[in-house]
Ligand code: IPM
């Protein structure tokens with residue numbers, strides 16, 4: 001019996017999580033385990049009603065669950081950033097979900113925009129650091145004449161541009177990226193361990209040629225960690241270059257490890273080369289605590305309640321969830337059921353089919369239950 005928390009969230013979130021729950025329940029039937037679901041009412045509706053994002057109570061309750069199944073948040077009635085930072089990022093930080101695991105895999109029967117590339121060419125995993133870098137929320141924005149703000153930033157700016165910011169610059173903003181040795185070590189170690197279970201190749205992606213303090217530390221830690229894994233072939237790529245190689249030679253990649261912000265950017269690119277956002281799953285993992293699984297796409301508010309959203313990304317995230325709780329056979333069965341639904345053409349409109357969210361989801365659930 002597993003206790004799993006479900007947060008449908010906003011927009012299409014509740015529908016796709018419903019579809020996913022049915023598939024995981026079907027996996028439980030076939031592989032002899034039960035899931036006790038608890039739904040949490042977290043998202044835009046609650047925020048609009050009483051200004052609550054995540055309460056102390058939510059957090060202390062959620063920590064009793066090994067996994068959280070998360071739909072999506074984001075709503076046009078709420079200013080951008082409030083729900084994202086107040087809910088999604090808050091959960092990642094609160095539970096120290098330092099690994100953001102994002103498989104990029106072209107499933108058979110899915111069309112990639114990359115000419116001539118086949119499923120065997122697009123099969124890698126991005127391990128995105130999920131708690132540091134430019135996401136730490138240290139920054140400020142102020143008018144030049146004000147005395148507040150970060151003296152260092154102001155002085156640097158003065159030296160660089162020969163300006164007296166107190167009198168000349170109208171407004172200045174800065175945001176700080178933070179990498180810690182331990183933060184880099186733990187996520188890179190996760191990536192090396194993953195590479196050992198795969199094709200034993202690990203690419204570190206950064207921008208150490210320009211942001212040489214933060215990513216210089218990231219690189220040093222990577223080189224040190226690599227010494228413990230002599231069987232893993234390693235390389236460094238700059239983030240701008242890696243966007244070219246993802247498109248031109250995705251077959252070069254096995255595991256990619258990268259700081260938070262570059263990870264955010266390159267996984268949207270990854271989602272496209274694997275056939276679209278409707279297919280891209282993610283896990284936010286703390287190997288020792290509560291972890292959270294979600295599609296990497298957003299809440300698509302205009303499709304809310306219309307039964308058109310592709311549930312595959314969420315169902316695939318459910319497969320990552322099962323893997324995380326140790327139900328490896330069930331996790332594999334869910335992924336093969338997704339593949340079968342694609343083969344059989346029981347897919348949503350974005351993939352050229354005419355099934356709704358519910359039908360596509362329940363077809364996958366049936367395939368899991370019947371073993372094909
Ligand atoms: C993602 C999203 C989030 C991020 C947003 C919604 C805060 O883009 O999960 O990739 O930047 O991490």
Ligand code: MG
Pocket residue numbers: 264265268
């Ligand atoms: Mg993103």
